[in-house]
Amino acid sequence: LRVSLTKTSWEFLYFPMTDQVKRKAKRFIDVVVNRSGDAVAGVLILILNFLLGGSLAQLTVVILGLALVWFLLELTTTQAYAKEVSSSLGRLVGDREEKRISLQDITDATEMTGLLESSNQAQVLYALDVLESMDPEVVRAHSSGLLEHPSQAVRARTLAILALQGEDIELYEFKAELPGSDLSGEDAVKVYEETAADRVAIAASAGRVVDSEDQEERLIDLMGDEDQDVRRTAYRSAGLSRRRSFVPHLVNRLSIPEERARVRDALVLYGERTVGMMGDYLQDPETPISVKTQITTVLVEVGGQHAAYSLFRATSLEMDRRVVNEALRALNRIQGDNPAVRIPRELMLRDLRQEIDRYCRRIVQERSVRSAADPNLATFIQRVLNERAEQSLERIFRRVALVYDTNQTLAAYRGYRSDNARLRAQAIEYLDTSLPSDIKNLILPVLEAPSEEEQVQKASLVLASDPPTLMGTLEEFLESRESWLNTCGLYVIGCRKFKDYRARVETFSNSQDPIIRETAGWALKQLEASEEAK
Amino acid sequence: MKIVQTLSVVEKAVFLLQTDIFKSLATDEVALIAVKSSENEFEAGELVEKGSEAGRSFHVVIEGAVEVSKNGTVFRRATKGMFFGLLPLLEIHGDEEVRAVEPTHTVVLSCENFKQAVADNPQFALTMIRSVATMALNFALRVEELEKAEAGR
Numbered sequence: 001l002r003v004s005l006t007k008t009s010w011e012f013l014y015f016p017m018t019d020q021v022k023r024k025a026k027r028f029i030d031v032v033v034n035r036s037g038d039a040v041a042g043v044l045i046l047i048l049n050f051l052l053g054g055s056l057a058q059l060t061v062v063i064l065g066l067a068l069v070w071f072l073l074e075l076t077t078t079q080a081y082a083k084e085v086s087s088s089l090g091r092l093v094g095d096r097e098e099k100r101i102s103l104q105d106i107t108d109a110t111e112m113t114g115l116l117e118s119s120n121q122a123q124v125l126y127a128l129d130v131l132e133s134m135d136p137e138v139v140r141a142h143s144s145g146l147l148e149h150p151s152q153a154v155r156a157r158t159l160a161i162l163a164l165q166g167e168d169i170e171l172y173e174f175k176a177e178l179p180g181s182d183l184s185g186e187d188a189v190k191v192y193e194e195t196a197a198d199r200v201a202i203a204a205s206a207g208r209v210v211d212s213e214d215q216e217e218r219l220i221d222l223m224g225d226e227d228q229d230v231r232r233t234a235y236r237s238a239g240l241s242r243r244r245s246f247v248p249h250l251v252n253r254l255s256i257p258e259e260r261a262r263v264r265d266a267l268v269l270y271g272e273r274t275v276g277m278m279g280d281y282l283q284d285p286e287t288p289i290s291v292k293t294q295i296t297t298v299l300v301e302v303g304g305q306h307a308a309y310s311l312f313r314a315t316s317l318e319m320d321r322r323v324v325n326e327a328l329r330a331l332n333r334i335q336g337d338n339p340a341v342r343i344p345r346e347l348m349l350r351d352l353r354q355e356i357d358r359y360c361r362r363i364v365q366e367r368s369v370r371s372a373a374d375p376n377l378a379t380f381i382q383r384v385l386n387e388r389a390e391q392s393l394e395r396i397f398r399r400v401a402l403v404y405d406t407n408q409t410l411a412a413y414r415g416y417r418s419d420n421a422r423l424r425a426q427a428i429e430y431l432d433t434s435l436p437s438d439i440k441n442l443i444l445p446v447l448e449a450p451s452e453e454e455q456v457q458k459a460s461l462v463l464a465s466d467p468p469t470l471m472g473t474l475e476e477f478l479e480s481r482e483s484w485l486n487t488c489g490l491y492v493i494g495c496r497k498f499k500d501y502r503a504r505v506e507t508f509s510n511s512q513d514p515i516i517r518e519t520a521g522w523a524l525k526q527l528e529a530s531e532e533a534k
Numbered sequence: 535m536k537i538v539q540t541l542s543v544v545e546k547a548v549f550l551l552q553t554d555i556f557k558s559l560a561t562d563e564v565a566l567i568a569v570k571s572s573e574n575e576f577e578a579g580e581l582v583e584k585g586s587e588a589g590r591s592f593h594v595v596i597e598g599a600v601e602v603s604k605n606g607t608v609f610r611r612a613t614k615g616m617f618f619g620l621l622p623l624l625e626i627h628g629d630e631e632v633r634a635v636e637p638t639h640t641v642v643l644s645c646e647n648f649k650q651a652v653a654d655n656p657q658f659a660l661t662m663i664r665s666v667a668t669m670a671l672n673f674a675l676r677v678e679e680l681e682k683a684e685a686g687r
Binding site for chain 1: 542543544545548551560561562565566569650653654
C-alpha cells in the first residue's frame with residue numbers, strides 16, 4: 001500500500017506545481033519532513049516502550065490519539081485557510097460599501113442658519129432642506145420665527161420637519177399663533193385646510209390619534225395631497241399610527257419615484273408588524289417590480305429574523321428572476337449586518353443545486369443558439385442567455401452566502417468576476433475549502449474550466465436532463481414563467497416564421513403583459529405574411 | 535413630422551441595444567423602455583425642434599440624419615444610432631434648432647417616460663451622465679482645436 005498507493009498519491013500532489021517549485025518542495029519534504037517524521041516516530045516508540053512496555057494495544061491507542069489530533073488540526077487549518085483566502089480576497093477586491101458623503105462634509109451650517117432669516121422663500125426652503133438632514137435642532141430653535149414667515153410654503157416645510165422629527169404639532173395651539181387667526185371651531189378648520197401649512201398640521205396631528213374612519217380617510221386623502229410637505233407628513237403619521245389599513249395605500253405610493261424614500265421611512269416605522277404583509281406583496285404577481293424592489297429595501301431597514309423569512313419566501317426559483325435577485329441581495333445585507341439571522345440550510349442548499357443546474361443550462365443553451373441561421377437573431381438571443389447565466393451565477397454566490405460566511409462569500413464572488421487571474425483563483429480556492437463536496441463537485445469544474453469549450457462540456461455533465469437543443473431552448477422560452485423569455489421565444493418564432501407554432505403564439509395574444517401581447521401580435525403578422533407570400 | 539409604427543417592441547429593443555447609450559443595459563430593461571417609446575419620421579429639411587419650443591422628447595436616430603445648429607452654425611450631427619434632444623429634457627434650453635438633413639426615422643421617448651426610465655434604472659441614468667460628459671468633452675476639444683487654428687492663422 002505504501003509503495004503503490006501512498007507514494008503515487010504524493011506524486012500526484014506535485015502535478016499543478018511549476019518544475020522549479022516542485023524540485024524545491026520535493027527536496028524539502030524528502031529530506032526534512034519525511035526524515036524528521038521517521039525520527040519523531042522512532043523516539044515516540046522508544047518512549048512508549050520505556051514507559052509503558054509497548055504492547056500492541058498501547059501502540060494502537062497512541063496512534064488513534066495522534067490521528068484524532070491530526071484530524072482536528074486539519075479541520076482547523078482548513079477553516080483558517082478559507083478565512084485567510086477570503087480576507088485576502090477582501091483586501092484585494094476592496095470594500096464595495098458605498099462611501100456616502102454627508103451634507104455636513106460639504107456645507108457650512110452657519111451659512112445655512114443665516115439663510116433662515118432671509119425674506120426670499122426659495123433661500124429659506126433650500127436652507128430648511130439642508131438643515132433637515134444636517135442639523136434639525138437648528139430648525140427647531142428657529143421654529144417660532146419660521147412658523148410666522150409670510151410664505152405658507154416655509155411654514156409648511158417647517159411644520160413638516162418638526163413633525164418628522166417627532167415634535168408634537170398641536171393643531172389648535174398653532175392656529176392661535178397664526179397672525180390674524182381670530183376664527184374658531186369649524187370656521188377655523190376650513191381656513192386651516194386652505195393652506196399647505198395647515199394641512200401639514202392636520203396630517204401631523206393625525207399621527208397621534210386615528211380613531212375614526214373619517215380621520216383615517218382624511219389621512220389617506222392627505223397622502224395624495226398636491227403639496228409634498230403635506231404628503232410626507234401624512235406618510236409619517238400613517239407609519240406612526242401603525243394601522244394596517246394604511247399599508248396598501250403606502251405600498252401603492254411606492255410606485256411613484258419621488259415619493260419612495262418617504263414612503264419607505266413610513267413603512268419602516270411599522271417595524272416587524274407588517275413584515276408578513278410585505279412578504280405577501282413580494283409574492284403577489286400583481287405587484288409591480290419597481291414596488292417589490294422598494295419593499296425589499298423596507299425589509300432590509302426593518303431587519304431581523306422575520307424580515308429575513310419574508311424575503312426568503314421570495315427567493316424560490318419559481319419567482320420572477322428580478323424579484324429573486326433583489327430578495328437575495330436584501331437577505332445578504334440583513335445577514336451581513338446581523339450574522340445571527342438564520343436561513344433554513346437544507347431548503348437553501350436545495351435551491352442552490354437547482355440554481356447551479358439552471359446556470360449550466362444557460363451556458364449550454366447559449367452555445368446551441370450560435371448555430372441559428374440568422375446571425376442578428378442569434379446575437380440577440382445569445383445576449384439574453386448570457387445575461388441570464390451571469391445573473392444565475394450571482395444568485396449562486398448569494399445563495400452560498402446565506403449558508404456560509406456572507407461577507408467572505410461575496411468577496412469571493414467579486415474576485416471571481418474580476419479580470420485578475422490571481423483573484424479568480426483565490427475565489428475558487430475559497431469555494432473549494434468552504435462548500436460541501438456534492439455542491440463543490442457540481443459547480444467547481446464549470447467555474448474552473450480554462451476555456452469556453454471546456455466550460456460548455458463541464459456544464460453539460462452537470463445537467464440533470466439532456467443538453468438543450470435550439471428548438472428545445474425555444475420550447476423552454478415559451479414555457480418559462482419569465483415574461484421576457486416568453487417574449488424572446490415569440491420573437492424567434494416571428495423572425496424564423498415557424499408556422500407550426502401558430503397556435504402557441506395565439507395563446508399569448510391575450511396576455512396581461514403588454515410586451516408579450518404586442519410581440520405575439522407581431523409574430524402572428526409575420527406568420528401570416530409568410531403564408532401569403534407562399 | 536409623421537408618427538409611425540414600423541417596429542415591434544422587441545425590434546426597437548434589438549435596435550437600441552446596438553447603440554452606445556443602451557448597449558450597457560440588460561435586454562429586458564431596454565424592452566421596458568422600448569415599450570414606452572414611439573416612432574417619428576421627418577422629411578429632409580424639416581424642422582424637428584427649435585430652441586425653447588423644443589418638443590421635450592428624447593430621440594434616437596434609426597435611419598437618416600439631423601443637424602443641431604445655432605445661429606446658422608452646425609455644431610452637432612446625429613446619424614444612425616445617435617441621440618438628440620437630451621439637453622431640453624434636462625431643462626437646459628438654448629436657441630439651437632434641430633433639422634432633418636435627409637429623410638429621418640427616430641425612436642422617441644417622451645419627457646415623462648424618459649424621466650421614469652432614469653428613475654427606475656440607475657444604469658440608464660449613469661449612461662446618460664456619461665453621454666452628457668462625453669458631449670461636453672467633445673465640445674471642449676473642438677473649441678481648443680478651433681482656438682489653436684485661430685492662433686496659427
